[in-house]
Amino acid sequence: MKVGFCPACGARLDAAASFVQEFWAGADCHFLCWCAGCGAMCTVAISPRLVSSEPEH
Amino acid sequence: MLSQEKNERLTQVGPGTPMGNLLRRYWWPVATHDMAGRVPVRRRLLGEDLVLFRDASGRLGLLAEQCPHRRASLALGCTERGGLRCGYHGWLFDADGQCLEQPGEPADSTFAARIRATSYPVAELGGLIFAYLGPAPAPLLPRYDLFVWPDVWRDIAHAELPCNFVQIMENSVDPYHVEWLHGRYGSFLKELAGEPPVQVVTRKHVKVAFEVFEHGILKRRILEGQTEQDEDWKTGHPLVFPHMLRVGGGGIATFQIRVPIDDTHTWHVWYQTYRFDSPAAPQASVPVYRVPLHDAQGEWLRDYVDGQDICAWVTQGAIADRSQEHLGRSDLGVIMLRKLYFEQMDRVAAGLDPLCTFRDPALNECIELPMERDKFGGAQAFRQMWLRESSIRYSPIRDELLARFGAVA
Numbered sequence: 001m002k003v004g005f006c007p008a009c010g011a012r013l014d015a016a017a018s019f020v021q022e023f024w025a026g027a028d029c030h031f032l033c034w035c036a037g038c039g040a041m042c043t044v045a046i047s048p049r050l051v052s053s054e055p056e057h
Numbered sequence: 058m059l060s061q062e063k064n065e066r067l068t069q070v071g072p073g074t075p076m077g078n079l080l081r082r083y084w085w086p087v088a089t090h091d092m093a094g095r096v097p098v099r100r101r102l103l104g105e106d107l108v109l110f111r112d113a114s115g116r117l118g119l120l121a122e123q124c125p126h127r128r129a130s131l132a133l134g135c136t137e138r139g140g141l142r143c144g145y146h147g148w149l150f151d152a153d154g155q156c157l158e159q160p161g162e163p164a165d166s167t168f169a170a171r172i173r174a175t176s177y178p179v180a181e182l183g184g185l186i187f188a189y190l191g192p193a194p195a196p197l198l199p200r201y202d203l204f205v206w207p208d209v210w211r212d213i214a215h216a217e218l219p220c221n222f223v224q225i226m227e228n229s230v231d232p233y234h235v236e237w238l239h240g241r242y243g244s245f246l247k248e249l250a251g252e253p254p255v256q257v258v259t260r261k262h263v264k265v266a267f268e269v270f271e272h273g274i275l276k277r278r279i280l281e282g283q284t285e286q287d288e289d290w291k292t293g294h295p296l297v298f299p300h301m302l303r304v305g306g307g308g309i310a311t312f313q314i315r316v317p318i319d320d321t322h323t324w325h326v327w328y329q330t331y332r333f334d335s336p337a338a339p340q341a342s343v344p345v346y347r348v349p350l351h352d353a354q355g356e357w358l359r360d361y362v363d364g365q366d367i368c369a370w371v372t373q374g375a376i377a378d379r380s381q382e383h384l385g386r387s388d389l390g391v392i393m394l395r396k397l398y399f400e401q402m403d404r405v406a407a408g409l410d411p412l413c414t415f416r417d418p419a420l421n422e423c424i425e426l427p428m429e430r431d432k433f434g435g436a437q438a439f440r441q442m443w444l445r446e447s448s449i450r451y452s453p454i455r456d457e458l459l460a461r462f463g464a465v466a
Contacts, residue, residue, distance in 0.1 A: 016066060016075070017406065019399040021392045022058050023384035034396050036403045041396070 001046055003031040008040035059379035059395070067398060068221045068376050070317040071104035075402040081191035082411050083299060084198045085316050086326055087179070088186040089213050089345045093117055095136045103190055104319040107177070113138040118152030119188050121175035125156070131174070150174045184213055184343030185328070197415040201297070201424045203312055203330045210340055210458075214327040214448045216348040218367060222300070222317040223398070224377045225325065225370050229302040229313070230390030232265045232278045238369055239362050239446075246360055257433050257442040258362070264290070267390045269397060272413060272426055273298035276390065280433060288429035295426055298397065298413045306432025307440030308332045308462065309449075321375040327363070327448045333461045348448045362446040 003020055006013055013020050017036035022029060029046040059067070070077045080103055087100050088109050097110040099122060106122040108131040124131050124143045133144035140151035142158075148169075149158040154176030156169040178189045183204030189195045203211075218225070228234065240259035247254055260280040268275045277293035279285065295303050302313040309331055316324040327348070349358060350367065357371070358364040384392065401411040415421045432439040440462060449455060 014060070014062075016062070017399065017403045019063065019396050020060070021384070021395060023386065023388060023392060025386050032392050032396065034399060036399070 001029065003033055003044045006033065006035035006038060006040060007042055007044065009035060009038035011035055011037035058382055058384070061380045063399075064376070064379040066402070067379075067395060068223050069320055070222070071320065075406065076398065077103060079398070079402045079405045079411055080299060080317065081189075082196070082405060082414060083191070084180070084187040084189050084196075085300070086185040086314055086324075087119065087188040087316075089215065089326075090181065090184045090186060090343065091345050093186055097132045097134050097136065097141060099130070099132045101318045101322075102188060103317055105190065107188075108132045108134070108141070109179070109186065110134070110136050110141050112136050112140050112152065116140075116152050117179045117181065117186065118150075119177045119179045120150060120154060124148060125172055125174050126159075148172075150176075152176065152179075183328070184211060184345070185326070196410070197418065197421045199413070199415050199424055200421050201301075201312070202426055203303075203310055203328060205423050206330060206332075208336070209330040209332050210337060210454070211331070212329050212344045212346070212449075212452050212454055214329070214346050214348045214451060216325050216350055216367070217318065218323045218325050218350075218371060219321065219375060220323060220371045220373065221320055221376045222315040222323040223395075224373050225315045225323055226296065226300065226302075227391045227394060228366060228370060229296045230267060230274055230276060230394045231388070232276060232390070233262055233387050234369070236261055238365050243362070243365060243446075250360070255442070255446065257435070257438050258446075260433065265390070266290075266293075267393050269393070270295070272424075273301075274390070274394060274397065275427065283434055287434055288431045289433065292427050292429040294428040294432075296394065297426065299401070299411075303426050303428050304432075305329075305428060305443070306430055307436035307443070308334075309440055309443055310428060311447075325367075329449065329452075331458060331461075335461075337461060344453045346451055346453055348451055361448075361450060362443075363448045 013033055019034040021032045027048050031044045034041045066075055070080055087102050092098050093109050093111045097108045100107045100109050107119055108122050109119050111117050120131055122130050126148050129145035135142045139157055140149055142149045147160040150156055154174040156172035159169045162168050178195055180187050180198050187198055235258050244254035262278055263281055264279040266277040272295050274296040275293050277290045279290045297303055300315050305311045312328040314326040318324050352358050357368045359368045404411050430436055
């Protein structure tokens with residue numbers, strides 16, 4: 001699994017100048033992405049399941 | 058993991074590569090002051106073979122090693138008042154690379170005027186000789202505080218390491234290694250040697266933070282028992298982009314300068330300053346010394362902090378294979394640094410100055426960098442440990458340092 005396109009502008013992230021770095025947080029595989037096209041930096045998380053929590057109210 | 062293609066982009070420093078183009082926008086230490094004399098010396102920087110010399114009038118010069126005539130090494134040359142004369146056929150080049158004489162050519166020949174050796178600007182600062190291998194106009198040579206403080210002692214240690222410079226830089230944004238490589242592994246080695254465990258560097262990291270700022274990446278940490286009011290968090294210390302770590306405390310401040318010789322070798326320079334409680338007479342010159350890498354059995358020396366770091370860096374491989382690594386959340390500093398290199402490569406490709414380019418003399422008189430004084434929560438304890446456990450243990454002035462700091466050998 002990898003992140004192929006910028007979530008902000010859709011440019012290819014495997015273009016030489018852009019940066020995609022995989023790292024792990026527990027069971028979640030994260031990709032820190034920086035797009036040389038639009039300058040957006042973001043983290044994409046590929047998770048085996050969605051965990052949501054409801055704040056106290 | 059990082060793709061193989063991006064790992065190559067990150068680590069290749071030669072001419073025409075994206076990282077090579079970025080790094081050529083900076084001044085690099087190419088020698089210590091004692092290396093540049095009348096005898097030309099070979100140096101290698103960013104994958105280029107060079108010859109450094111001081112001509113008979115005292116002017117420094119840095120030329121590509123091969124003579125433009127028949128490609129003999131200019132290291133086999135004679136330094137004269139006007140420059141460097143090739144030992145093979147006597148062609149004379151000044152420090153700007155201009156050919157001044159070609160003794161074998163007819164007296165009325167104008168051939169020399171059309172011949173230049175590749176030359177690079179050089180400048181001396183703080184006991185180091187810096188070179189600029191990039192496009193004109195060169196930025197200012199940064200006058201970082203340790204290079205220009207008037208009232209400190211200095212020494213310069215150096216060693217040539219068989220690995221790429223990026224993996225060394227990554228160590229500088231990896232705070233957790235301190236408690237494991239130096240704390241746990243260092244204590245394990247002490248245990249095997251029948252010595253008490255190491256102090257100071259064993260405390261658990263509770264929180265770390267990294268922040269890109271005008272000088273690079275500012276690194277902060279909170280150790281067990283500390284709060285956000287401690288200097289390790291409140292002040293922190295920087296990775297100075299693209300090639301230095303600033304570290305120290307308790308009157309000792311060091312630049313660890315990582316100079317890429319080529320893709321698989323790094324000249325590591327420990328540039329130290331010492332500020333004593335009572336004034337000391339100025340030094341006549343800055344002492345320079347080599348840091349040994351191996352013990353008598355040929356094993357990597359690893360019974361002290363800098364040796365342990367060196368061991369980790371070189372055993373990652375000549376160029377760490379980042380396509381095989383597994384990073385976690387504790388590696389976010391490393392990821393931030395890689396991203397910063399990519400971003401700055403892109404700036405250079407777009408024709409812009411990268412981070413830490415200085416062109417205004419008013420801002421370059423003394424570039425003060427942040428650094429905690431009470432490192433790891435205690436200046437005295439840190440200084441005591443650092444004098445024993447860092448490359449300072451090989452300094453020719455170590456005994457004087459111990460005496461002036463009132464430290465125990």
